[in-house]
Amino acid sequence: MEKRNTEKNTLPLTALKQGEAGTVASISGGHGKGGGFEKRLMDMGLTPGTTVTVVKSAPFHGPLEILVRGSRLALGRGMAERIFVEKEK
Amino acid sequence: MTENKLLIALAGNANVGKSVIFNHLTGLHQHIGNWPGKTVERAEGTLHFKGYTIDIVDLPGIYSLSTYSLEELVSRKYIAVERPDVVINVVDASVLERNLFFTLQLMELETPMVIALNQMDIAKSKGIQVDIKKLEQLLGVPVMPTVAVKGVGIAKLLEKAIETVEKGLVKKHAHVRYGEEVEEKIGALIEKMKNAQFVYPPRYVAIKLLEGDEEIEREIQRIDPQIVFTAKKLAAKIECIHGHCCSTVITSERYEAAGCIARAAQKLVSPMKPSKVERLHNFTTHKVTGYLMLVFSLLLIFYFIFTFGDYTSGFLSDLLYGLEPFFASAFGTGLVGNLIWGGVMEGLIAGITIVLPYIIPFYIILYFLENSGYLSRIAFLMDNVMHKIGLHGKAFIPMMLGFGCNVPACLGCRIMETQRERLLAAFVTTLVPCAATTVIILGLVGDFLGIHWALALYLFNLVIIFVLGRLAFRVVPGEPTALIMEMHDYRWPHTKTILKQTWFRVAEFIKIAFPLIIVGSLVLKLAEVSGVLETVAAVLSPVTVVWLGLPAITGITLIFGVLRKELSLVMLAALLGTTNFALVLTPVQMIVFTLVAMFYIPCIATIAALVRDFGWKKSLFITVFEIAFAILLGGVALRLLTLAM
Numbered sequence: 001m002e003k004r005n006t007e008k009n010t011l012p013l014t015a016l017k018q019g020e021a022g023t024v025a026s027i028s029g030g031h032g033k034g035g036g037f038e039k040r041l042m043d044m045g046l047t048p049g050t051t052v053t054v055v056k057s058a059p060f061h062g063p064l065e066i067l068v069r070g071s072r073l074a075l076g077r078g079m080a081e082r083i084f085v086e087k088e089k
Numbered sequence: 090m091t092e093n094k095l096l097i098a099l100a101g102n103a104n105v106g107k108s109v110i111f112n113h114l115t116g117l118h119q120h121i122g123n124w125p126g127k128t129v130e131r132a133e134g135t136l137h138f139k140g141y142t143i144d145i146v147d148l149p150g151i152y153s154l155s156t157y158s159l160e161e162l163v164s165r166k167y168i169a170v171e172r173p174d175v176v177i178n179v180v181d182a183s184v185l186e187r188n189l190f191f192t193l194q195l196m197e198l199e200t201p202m203v204i205a206l207n208q209m210d211i212a213k214s215k216g217i218q219v220d221i222k223k224l225e226q227l228l229g230v231p232v233m234p235t236v237a238v239k240g241v242g243i244a245k246l247l248e249k250a251i252e253t254v255e256k257g258l259v260k261k262h263a264h265v266r267y268g269e270e271v272e273e274k275i276g277a278l279i280e281k282m283k284n285a286q287f288v289y290p291p292r293y294v295a296i297k298l299l300e301g302d303e304e305i306e307r308e309i310q311r312i313d314p315q316i317v318f319t320a321k322k323l324a325a326k327i328e329c330i331h332g333h334c335c336s337t338v339i340t341s342e343r344y345e346a347a348g349c350i351a352r353a354a355q356k357l358v359s360p361m362k363p364s365k366v367e368r369l370h371n372f373t374t375h376k377v378t379g380y381l382m383l384v385f386s387l388l389l390i391f392y393f394i395f396t397f398g399d400y401t402s403g404f405l406s407d408l409l410y411g412l413e414p415f416f417a418s419a420f421g422t423g424l425v426g427n428l429i430w431g432g433v434m435e436g437l438i439a440g441i442t443i444v445l446p447y448i449i450p451f452y453i454i455l456y457f458l459e460n461s462g463y464l465s466r467i468a469f470l471m472d473n474v475m476h477k478i479g480l481h482g483k484a485f486i487p488m489m490l491g492f493g494c495n496v497p498a499c500l501g502c503r504i505m506e507t508q509r510e511r512l513l514a515a516f517v518t519t520l521v522p523c524a525a526t527t528v529i530i531l532g533l534v535g536d537f538l539g540i541h542w543a544l545a546l547y548l549f550n551l552v553i554i555f556v557l558g559r560l561a562f563r564v565v566p567g568e569p570t571a572l573i574m575e576m577h578d579y580r581w582p583h584t585k586t587i588l589k590q591t592w593f594r595v596a597e598f599i600k601i602a603f604p605l606i607i608v609g610s611l612v613l614k615l616a617e618v619s620g621v622l623e624t625v626a627a628v629l630s631p632v633t634v635v636w637l638g639l640p641a642i643t644g645i646t647l648i649f650g651v652l653r654k655e656l657s658l659v660m661l662a663a664l665l666g667t668t669n670f671a672l673v674l675t676p677v678q679m680i681v682f683t684l685v686a687m688f689y690i691p692c693i694a695t696i697a698a699l700v701r702d703f704g705w706k707k708s709l710f711i712t713v714f715e716i717a718f719a720i721l722l723g724g725v726a727l728r729l730l731t732l733a734m
Contacts, residue, residue, distance in 0.1 A: 037570065037571065037573075039155055039157060040157045040573055041573065042337060042340040043153035043157065043190075044573055044575075045186070045344060047337065047340055047344050048333060048337065048341060050344070056374070058374075058376065058469060058472065058473060059376040059473075061473060062469075062470070062473035063473070065469065069184075069348065070187070071186075072370075072577075072578075073574065073576065074468070074469040074472070074576055076472060076481055076571030076573070077571075078571045079573065
């Protein structure tokens with residue numbers, strides 16, 4: 001899996017194990033005009049600096065269940081791969 | 090008279106109980122339509138209260154006022170242009186931070202508003218206490234606690250809304266204060282715009298321009314391109330300072346503000362119950378028990394609907410066909426009588442015997458699943474599978490509906506975010522074998538060749554859905570959108586709301602389907618009595634007899650199937666004069682006939698539903714494609730099966 005190193009060590013959200021948390025560092029736009037979904041993620045509360053907890057992931061590379069700002073979201077895996085987080089200790 | 094009229098809009102996130110409040114307020118005086126020219130639903134209702142005639146508009150459930158979806162655009166345009174006297178912002182007390190993010194955006198539109206702090210009971214059971222006075226003070230907006238499913242606080246909410254209008258408590262609410270750099274730029278832009286006139290408040294325009302909102306940019310560009318140019322320059326400066334794009338910075342800061350208010354106004358105590366809903370959530374989304382539960386629920390639902398539907402449908406049909414002698418004596422058995430009974434009445438009976446027994450229970454169950462929260466778990470579990478055909482988990486829901494009836498299923502494709510996905514989902518849905526198709530599969534192949542053949546056909550159907558879905562996904566241009574969906578806590582839904590939603594759907598179905606079914610059946614009856622049908626059978630015989638190897642008469646019955654798929658089997662029995670199909674059809678012919686009937690065309694009511702949401706061109710394309718595909722498939726199957734059997 002592609003890992004992007006900006007200033008700090010960040011990993012895609014999908015690299016977190018169940019129950020682990022991280023803070024959002026950046027969201028990569030991906031190919032094409034990805035602006036729409038980036039804004040959508042922000043509107044759902046995934047702004048830089050927010051703590052995200054991975055609750056579980058559906059089997060066979062299914063979507064992730066995450067907790068963010070006190071609510072529970074289902075997030076398609078393709079999208080979760082583009083969210084980069086700093087793992088919390 | 091105008092002074093006694095009020096316009097109230099309901100706005101808020103999805104699944105916060107907005108429609109429950111709407112139902113409490115408006116009772117039966119409501120109707121659901123579309124926003125002009127949009128496939129976005131618009132629910133409106135009227136009520137009389139304290140001498141006022143109040144129109145209430147239920148805006149779609151959204152998370153933001155940006156341009157991500159049609160729903161968001163429609164909502165903010167409505168608030169800014171139609172200027173409702175007051176907006177009731179329904180807020181979920183159990184997810185305060187996310188909901189306040191939306192509230193803050195509404196406040197930026199500087200509309201008079203009242204907050205309905207709903208689901209206080211759920212918040213309480215999650216151990217969240219909200220200090221209402223504090224929240225009011227922080228927001229500068231009146232806050233009324235409600236438990237909509239129990240009707241608690243609704244009357245007071247309405248009183249407060251009216252009071253807000255009467256006292257003119259407008260534009261007094263606090264603004265979100267963004268960071269210093271951002272505020273500075275907003276100030277500069279407002280200064281630059283002070284001579285211009287917009288429908289939106291200047292501060293809102295300034296913020297949206299900095300966020301790079303395309304729609305607002307376009308509007309302002311027309312008035313003064315210089316402003317947009319300045320905004321872009323200022324936004325670039327912010328990006329320079331923060332290292333994120335300006336829209337990200339603003340969204341973050343707005344969320345920070347929402348978080349601060351939420352934290353200041355709520356107190357977390359330990360939850361009363363170690364959350365049953367939490368355990369239920371874990372059970373129903375677990376990688377083993379979740380799927381078992383899903384299969385079990387689906388089987389149970391289908392079993393219930395088919396048993397109930399079958400019984401009721403038979404009962405109703407016996408009852409209604411019992412009227413035949415009366416019609417015969419009233420209109421005679423001549424041409425007119427024949428047309429009235431065989432055309433109009435049989436069409437009507439056909440409609441009634443689908444709607445009441447199959448569609449009504451289907452909708453009740455669907456809305457129960459949706460309002461309770463289970464539907465979003467199903468979408469979560471099925472996301473992966475649906476991705477294989479380029480759609481996300483939510484598309485499983487209309488597909489599931491399709492097993493009952495394709496018509497509501499096609500209309501249900503509106504839950505997808507983009508027009509492209511709506512079309513793809515609708516296409517896939519028309520391939521799903523509906524209740525009527527099931528009648529053919531079970532009644533012909535199941536009864537005469539054994540249930541394993543029927544199941545094999547079902548399985549084959551799923552394979553075809555998969556293959557064609559994938560193909561369509563490749564062919565239709567555009568990017569797939571991924572799943573982003575809130576899974577709210579499980580809750581017991583409000584019965585009256587479910588019944589009302591069901592009623593509106595059924596009414597919609599009747600409006601679309603009934604005229605077509607009745608006219609169609611009249612036309613066919615006319616063709617039958619005028620002897621055109623034999624000619625049609627002869628014309629079609631190169632396809633039916635030569636290519637598909639079926640009796641020529643099936644050409645006629647398949648045409649009847651366009652009205653209602655199981656009619657193709659019923660007519661076959663009528664025209665052949667026997668229900669023992671084994672005497673007249675070989676096993677291979679049965680399979681070929683069933684295959685063709687499964688795929689050959691969406692029924693006339695489904696076509697109507699497609700036209701309504703996608704226009705004639707696309708609907709015609711889907712229809713023609715499916716006819717060609719079914720004929721091709723039938724012929725190939727004939728040749729392969731003859732070799733094999």
